[in-house]
Amino acid sequence: MRKLKLQMNILLDNKWDSGMSNFSIDNLKSVDCILHGRKTAEGFIPYWAEVASNPNDTEHQLGKLFKEIPNAVFSNTLKVSKWDNTTIISGDIKEEIKVLKNKNGKDIIVYGGDSFASSLIQHDLVDEFYLFVNPAELGNGQQTFNPLKNDLELKLVNCKPFACGAVLLYYTR
Known part of the structure; x- marks a missing residue:
């Protein structure tokens, strides 16, 4: 079975x-x-397609992978994909993701989307978690803090893992 x-x-x-x-x-x-x-798809797919089309972009290699790997968008409102190499999945999230995981192939990856990720976690569908805890904010996603006007220019002083799996990151300016 494929992992999510x-x-x-x-x-x-x-x-x-x-x-x-x-x-x-x-x-x-x-x-x-x-x-x-x-x-997430509405911003993610067009952004990385643009990066993939620009060989001078520093993230060109990553963009090419994002464009080459097939995308699946879970949506009960979209009926037809507006993006290349993308299919739309709708219906019961738990059942549809189980079907997807049972198909032959490599693993499946999800890049955030707070409410979508929460739904996947709530339905016990995520097999592996990769969490970048970073003093940065990317794009126009949900913000933990009010929009920042300047870079914080933080320096990582220490990273302390705890037995429960939590990680304390200590930064200074």
Whole structure:
């Protein structure tokens, strides 16, 4: 059975680095489907298609992978895909994702979307969690803090894992 991987960012400011990109590229090598909720798909798919079309973009390699790997969008409002290489899935989320997971192939990955990810977690459909806890905020997604006007320019001083799985990240300015 295919695994469903959830990769999310918990973010504050506007930073991303090559190590995060390399991790994401490596993580994509084990999947053959990118699953989205409708809201995330509307920004994610066009953005990465644009990056993939620009060989001078620093994230071109990642964009090409996002464009090449088939997408599935879970939506009860969209009936037809408006994006290339993308299918629409609707119906009962638990049953439809189980069908998707039982198909032959590599694993499936989901990139956030707070409400969609919450639904997947609530229905016990996520097999692996990859959480970037980062003092950055990307795009126009849900914001933990009010929009920041300037980069925070934080320095990681210490990272402390706890037995329960929580991680304390200690930053200074």
